[in-house]
Amino acid sequence: MWMGANVSEKGITKDLEALKEEGFNSTTMLGLADITTPWANQIGKDPTPEIIAWTEPWWKLVQHAARESKRLNMTMGLFNGAGYATSGGVWITPEMSMQELCFSKKSISGGKDTQVIDLDRPNVNLKSNERFPVYDPQNGKVEIPKVPERKTYYKDIVVLAMPAKGVVNKLEIINLSLKMDTSGKLTWQAPKGDWIIYRFGHTTMGAKVQPAQWQATGFECDKMSQEAVDFHLDHVINEIKNHLGDMVGKTIDHVYFDSYEDNDPSWTPKMREQFSLRRGYDLYPYLAAFAGRIIEGKEQTSRFKEDFAETIEDLYHEVYFTTIAKKLKAANLKFFCEPYGGPWRSDDVLPNVTNVMGEFWTHDGVYAPYELEPVINSLRRYGQNILAAEAFTGQPRDSKWTETPAWLKSIGDEAFCVGVNKIMIHRFVQQPWDDKYLPGNTMGQWGTHFDRTQTWWKPAKAFVSYLQRCVGVLQWGHYVSKSIEDFSVAIGSSNMVVKSIHRADQNTDIYFVANVSHYSGQVNCNFNITGMQPELWDPVTGEMREITQFKEEDKHTIINLKFADSQSFFIVFRKKVEPVNSERLNFPSDRSLLDIDGPWEVKFDSKWGGPESVNFAALSDWTDNANKGIKYYSGTAVYSKSFNLADSIRKKREGGVYLDLGIVNCIAKVFINDKEIGVVWTAPWRIKVPVSQLKAVNQLEIEVSNVWANRLIGDEQEPADCEWLPGHQKGGEYLKEFPDWFLQNKPRPSAGRFCFTTWKYFDKKSDLIASGLLGPVRLVEEKF
Incomplete structure (x- = not known):
């Protein structure tokens, strides 16, 4: 996630190198707003305001990312515009945007001389017809925005007259379109009786991509218009080719379309022709069904509405998905997509997608799929084997620098049991600043915080290896x-x-x-x-x-x-x-060989407020410690002690020897006699000890990492030196502007603070997270 203008070449290189070292081989990049609250927002005093998604300064950074990906033998993909929903950009005009059917009506009495009737142009609410609100910096409100083009852009469809009341026979409907001039004046001698004249037209829905930088936010393209979809895809692919050259189709190997987050459209300029082609009759006489009229009876009116909806589904399939697939294939690019949530039939569109994706969240620490089951069912019906997933997407109540690999494991396992067999972790945020500013940049309120700035990032390679083993077998x-x-x-x-x-x-x-x-x-x-x-x-x-x-x-x-x-x-x-x-036995029983208890030397990192070295008489939770440098510590601490092992224990073992750590919060890397033996990150919290490394006298070191939450809470005990504004859903505050001390690279005014980040989840009263090695630590023999 590239958060608005806050992107740097050095940060990109560090990010990609960290991901490669962690075990990843592919990334997908999305250019979002500075902060997501969850709506697009800007952090004031951006250090590099010239970086706007899909403009030249931004593309230079994309070129750097692509070159670095190539150097590291990684592949990379791009979202098909700015933001993550859904497909469009500043290059989409109102004519090519998603369209909305609208109408006005006028009642008249007939049986008189020819009348000149002023037909009002259909009036629509200036507020956009879109699924989610946005933040308006002008008034500080989160609301559905007003879109001036809903007033300035309009096209007539047809003018229809029909009896004013009751069920209308199709033969009673009169098309008066040729009798109305461009100003809306209708000249007509109406037959005797009461009539209603409907003026049908269409305008832009006003729906725009989100949550992009405001300068990069443009209309969603009309997904039922061949001309609009062609224009959008040609623009996207040409921009990628023009800026990334011969890396396209190699290092740059895919274009990504996230889940559909728009309201459904009700028109496209060629709807009449497309409807007639597919349904075999003219839709014009039935348009008044959208004004609440019954045409040819309730059954026929209902059938028309079903036919209309089915035509929209056809066009999303035959125009939108088919065109994307065709054009990306021609450019040697893969089509990554979360193909659900929109007006289409999954069975139709999934065969177009190279890499079908679902998604699952971490609601309250429990696996929470989002429309995953219908995607899986469709995928299996036509025999595609790989189901990727936007994985571990988190809300503020779940993901606030408190996540651990062990906490994520059961959530991921349940997704595997449903059928997911390829993981795209949501999310990894581009970290543009010096490493002294930790935990650094965020995707606003959204987690999971799977960033190279995580306290547990390096040892969590063991968790990544676990995911790799699982998906490797589950794709077989x-x-x-x-x-x-x-x-x-x-x-x-x-x-x-x-x-x-x-x-x-x-x-x-x-x-x-x-x-x-x-x-x-x-x-x-x-x-x-x-x-x-x-x-x-x-x-x-x-x-x-x-x-x-x-x-x-x-x-x-x-x-x-x-x-x-x-x-x-x-x-x-x-x-x-x-x-x-x-x-x-299937599972071994334990025989305790040695309790490793008594005092431990524990070294903390003084850069993050901890004491350089202390003695723990017994293992205990850091948050219970009277020393504030330990109580609020986040990061890695090294536990050390020596233990003696009798020859009889070292030489007379029936089974494998394991180091059992008891309780660990949250991850531990273990060394015996200066040699790493591995990482312990999940239950049963033990690790096999190579027999050859055991001596009569042994030196044990355990590097234990907790989570960022405690240091962030500890900082809240100190005076503030950043300004914050409330997020637009419950779950935290966002940075109002970059402080001068940060911009000028000066010491921070609040000297007792250690962390810098763009989203604040905690206050001084927030609950601390259990941390450290709690044990008991034992050397055990597993006997089968």
Whole structure:
């Protein structure tokens, strides 16, 4: 996310290098407003106000990003305009914008001489016909904006006269369009009786892209007009080609269309021709149905409205989606799209999309899909295998620099069980400033805060590896339809929630089985397979082993699986079972080898307010510490201690040796005798210790990282040195303007503050987040 004018070449390079190191190989860039509240807004005193999306200064930065992506062997895509909704820009004129049917009416009595009748031009509300409001900097209000073009742009469609009351027979409707002049004067000798004259026309809906910089905000294009869609796509593709040259189709490999966030249009200039072509009759006599009239009876009127809606669906498919697919393919660009929420049939449009995407959110820490199921169902009907997702999108109550990989895991696992098998993390914000300004730039109120400035960014590579393992396996083979016969689970009295998905190819079956709750326990899982040897693959550790304790019953294999909090496994059947008399358990029991307790030396980073070194007599939560530098600390602290290990313990082990950390808030990297042995980021909060690294006397170091929330709350105890304005939904405040001390690179006036960011979630009374290594820390032997 490039937030308005706040983008820099140095920041782009650091971002892409950090993403590459973390394990990512592709990005999609969107140019938004300075801040999203959630509506587009500007932060005052922008250091680089000349950077406006889709203008030359902005394109120079895009060129830099593309060159850096190429250097790093990464690919990159762009949104098809400014903002993230939906498709348009400042290049779209009112004529090519989304259109709205409108009408005026006049009652007259006939049976007289020829009359000259003034027909009013249809009057529409100047407020835009769009789904969401916007922030108006002129009056400081969030409201549906007034769009002058809804008054200045208008085209007539038809003038119809019909009996004033009752059900109207089509033969009674008279087309008077040729009798009205350009000023709206109608000359007509009406037959005897009471008549209503309708003047039908169309104007722009006024809907604009959002949430883009105000200078980059233009009309949404008419998605049912071949001319408008051609113009928009040609402009977008030509701009990309002109600025990115031979990298297009290689490094720059896709164009992205986010979820549809517009109201439905009710007209397009060629609607009459298109309707007649598809439905086989003229729509003009039926237009008064939109004025509340009954034409040819209720059944026929209802049928017309259905036909009209179906024509809109046809045009979105045949004009909008088909044109995008055709033009992007011709440019050697992939079509990434979240194809839902609009007036079309999923089954029609999904085959046009190269990379079909859904989305899921993190509402209250629980997986929350958004229109994902119909996308999955359509995708499976026509056999496409890959379902990508805008993943872990968060609201302020969930994502306020409090997210952790462990918290995200069960949410992602549930998405995997539904059918997601490609992850596009929402979101990563471009960080344009010096690294002393942390946690830095934000997407306003929106999370998840998956940025290189995160406290846990580097060790979270272990979480990214987990996601890679999962999607790698879940893209293999083909999906097997869910049924009780295929997989079931007997949970008993446990509060666990276990979900699954099944994939297969030839003689191999793979089940992803996930405990998506924060409870632990054992369950019996029934798999619709017999005669095959089950294996357990652990996507957290990469471990793969055979399961020895199982039974076959009623054409099912029954396996007792033991889950920790939010733990998941792949259960794999790929070879014939051979009778083996084994006492080996499916899951090991623990034998404690050593309690690593007593005092710990803990080193904090003084740059973030912590003491350089303190002794903890016993492990405890940082937030309970009397030292404010620890209480409000955010970042990484290093726990150190030595422990002795008797030869009898080192040399006489039956199973693997593990370091069990007990409770960790929130992620830990472990070193033994100066060698890294790995990262612990989720339950069961333990890591295997290589036997070769254990000595009689051992030095243990554990780098523990928490979240940014505590330091941000600690800063709120100090005098303010930035000005804030309330966000437009509950969930925080945004930076009013960049302070002078920041712009001039001077020491900040409030010396007790450490953090700088563009969105404020907390005040001085906000609850702190449990932090640090709480243990107990033990060396254990796992015995099967």
